Amino acid sequence: MERPLYRVVIDTIVERIASGALPPGAMLPSETQLGAELGVSQGTARKALIELEGRQLVQRVQGRGTFVTVRTPETSLFNFFRLRNPDGAQVRPELVAEHVARRPATPAEAAALFGEPDEVVEVERVRSLNGRRVAHEVSVVPARLFPGLFERAPLPNTLYVLYQQAYHIIITRAEESLRATLADAPVAKALEIAPGTPVLHVERQAIDVLDRCVELRRSHCVTEDQVYAVSLS
Amino acid sequence: MERPLYRVVIDTIVERIASGALPPGAMLPSETQLGAELGVSQGTARKALIELEGRQLVQRVQGRGTFVTVRTPETSLFNFFRLRNPDGAQVRPELVAEHVARRPATPAEAAALFGEPDEVVEVERVRSLNGRRVAHEVSVVPARLFPGLFERAPLPNTLYVLYQQAYHIIITRAEESLRATLADAPVAKALEIAPGTPVLHVERQAIDVLDRCVELRRSHCVTEDQVYAVSLS
Numbered sequence: 001m002e003r004p005l006y007r008v009v010i011d012t013i014v015e016r017i018a019s020g021a022l023p024p025g026a027m028l029p030s031e032t033q034l035g036a037e038l039g040v041s042q043g044t045a046r047k048a049l050i051e052l053e054g055r056q057l058v059q060r061v062q063g064r065g066t067f068v069t070v071r072t073p074e075t076s077l078f079n080f081f082r083l084r085n086p087d088g089a090q091v092r093p094e095l096v097a098e099h100v101a102r103r104p105a106t107p108a109e110a111a112a113l114f115g116e117p118d119e120v121v122e123v124e125r126v127r128s129l130n131g132r133r134v135a136h137e138v139s140v141v142p143a144r145l146f147p148g149l150f151e152r153a154p155l156p157n158t159l160y161v162l163y164q165q166a167y168h169i170i171i172t173r174a175e176e177s178l179r180a181t182l183a184d185a186p187v188a189k190a191l192e193i194a195p196g197t198p199v200l201h202v203e204r205q206a207i208d209v210l211d212r213c214v215e216l217r218r219s220h221c222v223t224e225d226q227v228y229a230v231s232l233s
Numbered sequence: 234m235e236r237p238l239y240r241v242v243i244d245t246i247v248e249r250i251a252s253g254a255l256p257p258g259a260m261l262p263s264e265t266q267l268g269a270e271l272g273v274s275q276g277t278a279r280k281a282l283i284e285l286e287g288r289q290l291v292q293r294v295q296g297r298g299t300f301v302t303v304r305t306p307e308t309s310l311f312n313f314f315r316l317r318n319p320d321g322a323q324v325r326p327e328l329v330a331e332h333v334a335r336r337p338a339t340p341a342e343a344a345a346l347f348g349e350p351d352e353v354v355e356v357e358r359v360r361s362l363n364g365r366r367v368a369h370e371v372s373v374v375p376a377r378l379f380p381g382l383f384e385r386a387p388l389p390n391t392l393y394v395l396y397q398q399a400y401h402i403i404i405t406r407a408e409e410s411l412r413a414t415l416a417d418a419p420v421a422k423a424l425e426i427a428p429g430t431p432v433l434h435v436e437r438q439a440i441d442v443l444d445r446c447v448e449l450r451r452s453h454c455v456t457e458d459q460v461y462a463v464s465l466s
Contacts, residue, residue: 054287056466080465086410173466177319179456180413180431198413198431203460223412227436230463232313233289233406 005040009048012038017057017068018209020168024070028058055172057209071164071171080160080174080206083134083221084229091226093127093134097190100124100153102143109140112205114212117142121149123159126190134226136190139217145169160206163214170209174217177203178228187220200228238273242281245271250290250301251442253401257303261291288405290442304397304404313393313407313439316367316454317462324459326360326367330423333357333386335376342373345438347445350375354382356392359423367459369423372450378402393439396447403442407450410436411461420453433461 003011016022029037034045049066052058060066069075083091105113105120113120120140127135139159141149146167149155156162163169181201188195199220206215221228236244249255262270267278282299285291293299316324338346338353346353353373360368372392374382379400382388389395396402414434421428432453439448454461 050283082465084410088408173464175321176463176465177317177460178411178433178463179460180433180454181456182431198415200411200413200433221413223414227410227412230409230411230465231406232315232409232463 006044006048006051009034009038009040009045010051013048013052014057014209017170018168022068024068024164026068028066028068030065057170057172071161080171082228082230083129083226085225086227088229091129093129095125095157096128096133097126098124098154100150100155102150105140105142109216112213112216113140113142114214115142115144117144119143121146123153123155129226132225133191133193133222135219135221136187137217137219139215141215145214159215169214171206171215172209174204174206181220183220191220191222193222197222199223202228239277239280239284242267242271242273242278243284246281246285247290247442250403251401255301257301257397259301261299261301263298290403290405304394313404315461315463316362316459318458319460321462324362326362328358328390329361329366330359331356331387333383333388335383338373338375342449345446345449346373346375347447348375348377350377352376354379356388362459365458366424366426366455368452368454369420370450370452372448374448378447392448402447404439404448405442407437407439414453416453424453424455426455430455432456435461 013022013028022028028034028049031042031045031049035042049058049060053060057069058066059069078090083093085091101122103120103122105117109120110116110118121143123139125137126133127137160171163171179201180198183191183193183195183197183199185195187199188197191199200223202219202221204217204219205213206217208214246255246261255261261267261282264275264278264282268275282291282293286293290302291299292302311323316326318324334355336353336355338350342353343349343351354376356372358370359366360370379396393404396404412434413431416424416426416428416430416432418428420432421430424432433456435452435454437450437452438446439450441447
């Protein structure tokens, strides 16, 4: 089956965003301009823009035009950090510890990450809320995709904003697998809880705009005062 | 601010689906017909249909038309039952126990459920996989919204299909809050595990097409062989 025309438009725009030719906040060509440039009807261009908006890659502003989404620290935290107060209110955890290291990839990491990397950068962090440690996160990314990441430490609170701004790597979704487990000694120490406390164990694969798995993240969260909130549809 | 025209089209179609005037599988009027009937342009009608498709209430079939989504047992299980094998494969748990009761609503239930019900129907179920109990679920719905539900027991595997077919109540999303906890005595007994085993505790509010909270569900899941999988974007 041939690729429908609106998919050609979508792929073209996605490549421009991924290459940095269309940076965050940039205005896209109008439907008419896009149609003329790519040889498709205005309706086809519109259909592509609507799908790109649905994927949250662009935002259409009534009467002004269409813009590449800016992944602010706020949207990044809101979408990808799922701890909430039990009433649903968002929380703003603080970074209280960070350790960044460069090391060889494990076979499992090489198999899961884009480009089968030999070497990865590991970012270990602890977040706290109201003076209580709530999350221990270990993120692993291919060293080659993120040159100089190791030297940039200490890193900003929201890594995905850094990925976009410094590396044009735009995380668009994350697949998470959750389990209830008991904190082992290292996790208990990092979170300052008793070993054997129940914690939420979250394994994440973060996928970028080019559909590449560019980060693995293992988190352990204390869910006494907060919950992991998710919307299904 | 006035309601934009395409929202009027959306609300009209949603009401028809919710009332049963447009049952699952029914074909919607064409964009031209919708435009003429509701006094809007074809483009406005199309915009509304695209949003309804995004909300998975309708499906557009190339060259045939637009149809009200049929919530099959498969889609219902796939979207709202999140246990997966660690490799991501879907699992098909079996129902091994069910207890249905009619009882007064607790104050918290009356406050959370649509219509502040005095009376609820409670459906308690246990699901198993490969001979091992994996989930204990307690669903609570307003008795008035689901007349005769109590008398229908034993209920089918996927409640949301029954809600749609028998009551025109279409669940479109669910808000879930997850915690890691230790199984207490009743949960341990229902799941045939040792008290103190870590379990995933899930609190759900199920929201229907009219944006009403029509079901509360509390689940406890064993996450030794399976995980709770979710996609964030």
